[in-house]
Amino acid sequence: MINLAQYIRGSRYDFDEWAANGCEGWSYKDILPYFLKAEDIHIEELKSSKYHNMGGPMAVSGSRVTQLADLYMKAGQELGYNITDYNGGEQIGFNRMQLNTRKGVRESSAVAYLGRAGKKDNLDIAVNSFVTKVGFQGKTATGVYYIRNNRKYFVSAKKEVILSAGSVNTPQLLMLSGIGPKEHLEEMNIPAVADLPVGDNLQDHQAYALYSKINRSIGLTPTLMTSFWTFIEYQLFGSGPLTTSGIEGSAFINTDNTRQGKTYPDLQTSIFSAIFNLSLLNLNKNIKKDYEAWGENVDGFSFVIINTHPKSRGTVRLRSNDPFDHPILDPRYLQEQTDVDDLIAGIRVWEKYIETPTMKGLGCNVDDMRKSFCLQHEFRSDAYWECMIRCLAVTGYHICCTCKMGALDDPTAVLDPSLRVKGIKGLRVVDLSAFPNVTVGNTNTPTVMLAEKAADLIRGMDSVTHIRQKLPDDV
Missing domain, CATH: 3.30.560.10 (Glucose Oxidase, domain 3)
Incomplete structure (x- = not known):
């Protein structure tokens, strides 16, 4: 991610509001350990603070x-x-x-996460590859279609497909795959797999x-x-x-x-x-x-x-059912x-x-x-x-929230609080399109936090118990 490199987590009230509005497990107290897990503080006057941590990536x-x-x-x-x-x-x-x-x-x-020396047995990166859509068998995601060196491929998923294409391309891929507003998918001649408000709720600073x-x-x-x-x-x-x-x-x-x-x-x-x-x-x-x-x-x-919290809301929509056509952004700034x-x-x-x-x-x-x-x-x-x-006035380049997570009964939510696409098996979204609302400040750091927490959700484990035990008293 290219940005001004400002490290800011957002406001504690952002995350408490997420939790209050149906995102169980995403309160400030819940997610602060993941910020700390990722951090390696090099500022001398902050090294002793319980709000900071040394040794993260x-x-x-x-x-x-x-x-x-x-x-x-x-x-x-x-x-x-x-x-x-x-x-x-x-x-x-x-x-x-x-x-x-x-x-x-x-x-x-x-x-920080991919550039360190050493072999990564659980990672295989396919460069020069362009994902075109997610494959389904009924309501279960089975893998992704992609193009590499002008040839079409399909890679199957043993457990889950995880989309991390960002706030513009993730909703584009979901809609190309048949997950999105039903009327819009019909306009694009795409068979609907799930009628969900994908591409709505676009927010930006x-x-x-x-x-x-x-x-x-x-x-x-x-x-x-x-x-x-x-x-x-x-x-x-x-x-x-x-x-x-x-x-x-x-x-x-x-x-x-x-x-x-x-x-x-x-x-x-x-x-x-x-x-x-x-x-x-x-x-x-x-x-x-x-x-x-x-x-x-x-x-x-x-x-x-x-x-920090603009009221204007925009949309992402498909230009056509051709994955190489850029989607239409209407941020309504x-x-x-x-x-x-x-x-x-x-x-x-x-x-x-x-x-x-x-x-x-x-x-x-x-x-x-x-x-x-x-x-x-x-x-x-x-x-x-x-x-x-x-x-x-210009964009802050903090576009987010186009596949928002929320409670299962929230009609405006695309994802559940575990980042799973509602009504679909084996498909999650792990990027800032999952934010329910934009956070205070630059969005890079809360996106890293979301990914750290998502890793625990996917693995079904808690990697931050030891950090949680050391949280400041006023959290």
Whole structure:
């Protein structure tokens, strides 16, 4: 999985809500041991925490590269927030970054679980292979069809077929195999094996980035990132600017203080020590020109706001019954006005943040976000910020929940709490499409947790009893 490598588990309230809504066995107390099992903490001040663990397959390291990393925290304190461990007992506050890196190298799930030396007798990887559908005998999954080197194959399953193709391709494969909304399958001329709401409930985070120039040359500019000495530092010592994705600060915020300690935060912020690279975005030519006027090597920072639980819901649908046709994604971003309102609430936090003594000392100015393409509205009004959001908000690349798990009597659920496809024998889904609802923050880490727990469900064992006995008292 390619992402910004931020290690975040979500909120304890996410998982307690899953359990309360029918996902028995998925409360925070149930799943925290699996987060700990997977973790190998390398941050000194967190090694003694009962919320962290050493020795797991996936390394977690800090991301303190520039002076800005400490200034972000200082400004957060000036705003009235504590500095917290967002994977610990209290999430609300400003936080130092935790990244899935080991000695400056990304620790992806592929590296952590498959990249270690040694023969794996229980694993056979077929590369250059394209799965086209699941095979069935009645209501029992028997194996999968796939194409390799332009030849068709079928591999049979002795016990179960496990789909781990992600939130887009897993629902596509299920629908191609006859598991999905009956009317849609009939439209695609696919015989229905099971009428289930596959491809519904698509959820994703939306992100909106605010920018400010700073008056000191301490940011991660393109010149610094590509310099010879930066490269040498990384190669010799595994340290320096190339060990980070640019993100050096974080915060989790409740815009309504009466909600604190009762539910998950409304907003996540990621603070980059650079002006966010707009060339990554497919922007309107005039909008892009307004930003490029700053020049490429401007020192500054980006304050990216993410609404943690958007209300908008989308779908995944087949384009045709040809497995090589990409499915149709309709995420319906910002369809619900509350999602825009949440982002505007985050902007109001940013406006106060850059007015703190620390940020003002860096020369930060709200006027840096005065852009011509939205000035038909009064600058800094709700209407102005909504215009900016609708022009510039982007996906968080956290698409999930398209094959949600839930109680057996939940008509919106595709899977039961053991990740088995309802009404089908021998078929499970093990990826983030199984989430009932999107979690707080980046989704890589909770996906690893889900896979660790799924391994125990499949094997019919409990591999984390020893960890469960050591959980913090307040879990």
